[in-house]
Amino acid sequence: MFSSEGPGLRELAVQALSSVERGYDLLAPRFDHTPFRTPDRFLDAVAGALAPLGPFQDGLDVCCGTGAGVRVLAPLCRGGVTGVDFSAGMLAQARAAHRAGGPAPRWVRADVRSMPFAAGFDLAVSFGAFGHFLPAERPGLFAGVRRALRPGGLFAFPIGAPPPVTSAWYWAFAGFDTAMRVRNAVRRPPFVMYYRTFPLGAVRDDLERAGFDVALRPLAEFGRRPDGSPRARLVLARRT
Ligand SMILES: C[S@@+](CC[C@H](N)C(=O)[O-])C[C@H]1O[C@@H](n2cnc3c(N)ncnc32)[C@H](O)[C@@H]1O
Numbered sequence: 001m002f003s004s005e006g007p008g009l010r011e012l013a014v015q016a017l018s019s020v021e022r023g024y025d026l027l028a029p030r031f032d033h034t035p036f037r038t039p040d041r042f043l044d045a046v047a048g049a050l051a052p053l054g055p056f057q058d059g060l061d062v063c064c065g066t067g068a069g070v071r072v073l074a075p076l077c078r079g080g081v082t083g084v085d086f087s088a089g090m091l092a093q094a095r096a097a098h099r100a101g102g103p104a105p106r107w108v109r110a111d112v113r114s115m116p117f118a119a120g121f122d123l124a125v126s127f128g129a130f131g132h133f134l135p136a137e138r139p140g141l142f143a144g145v146r147r148a149l150r151p152g153g154l155f156a157f158p159i160g161a162p163p164p165v166t167s168a169w170y171w172a173f174a175g176f177d178t179a180m181r182v183r184n185a186v187r188r189p190p191f192v193m194y195y196r197t198f199p200l201g202a203v204r205d206d207l208e209r210a211g212f213d214v215a216l217r218p219l220a221e222f223g224r225r226p227d228g229s230p231r232a233r234l235v236l237a238r239r240t
Pocket residue numbers: 020021024036037038062063064065066067068069084085086087090110111112113126127128129132
């Protein structure tokens with residue numbers, strides 16, 4: 001899962017003992033060689049599903065990291081593309097990686113729990129970051145994204161179906177989350193990263209309460225589970 005250029009176990013352990021922000025600062029130079037960077041096949045599936053809904057004017061990547069979401073936003077947005085993240089290290093990598101070719105994205109350092117934008121975007125996306133927010137933080141996060149969008153603007157992100165209890169992934173995620181809870185009970189600052197705190201039903205309720213109309217699209221590229229439900233969906237939350 002990690003390439004030879006990726007971080008070693010010791011580096012990952014040091015990262016996990018830091019705050020989220022500091023942890024990503026440390027990981028930033030090697031982040032693109034880890035499985036935590038959203039794979040292109042996911043980005044391309046989302047771009048394909050969004051294309052018929054566009055074009056859009058201005059796009060925002062929420063928790064942009066090293067800028068994976070630019071691959072989705074740049075071809076869909078006629079205006080500018082902005083990435084927002086609180087890790088200066090991740091933003092430095094993003095800036096360096098997206099220097100060449102096409103109009104340069106704007107990189108903004110901010111905590112997205114206090115989103116610093118108002119009615120500036122028509123499309124917001126987010127990839128691979130929701131595990132960093134406690135359920136109680138979701139209403140504030142969604143309200144901030146809504147505020148950042150113009151009326152009628154779209155907030156889109158992929159969400160995977162939870163693995164069945166019979167699968168190894170189910171137990172791996174449950175074990176990871178338990179280890180994180182123990183770590184956070186005994187050590188400060190907390191490192192908030194959980195795999196099972198972003199269930200579709202509760203997320204949909206929070207989006208609707210924040211003032212979005214929510215629709216779901218299956219991402220066909222990832223197939224279906226034995227019960228026929230999609231393995232991955234695109235959440236399309238439109239600012240009402
Ligand atoms: C797993 S990385 C995902 C990066 C990128 N979206 C991708 O898919 O490759 C999570 C990112 O979320 C950012 N992040 C976590 N909590 C944040 C917060 N409260 N405000 C801003 N950024 C945050 C981290 O700094 C990190 O860059």
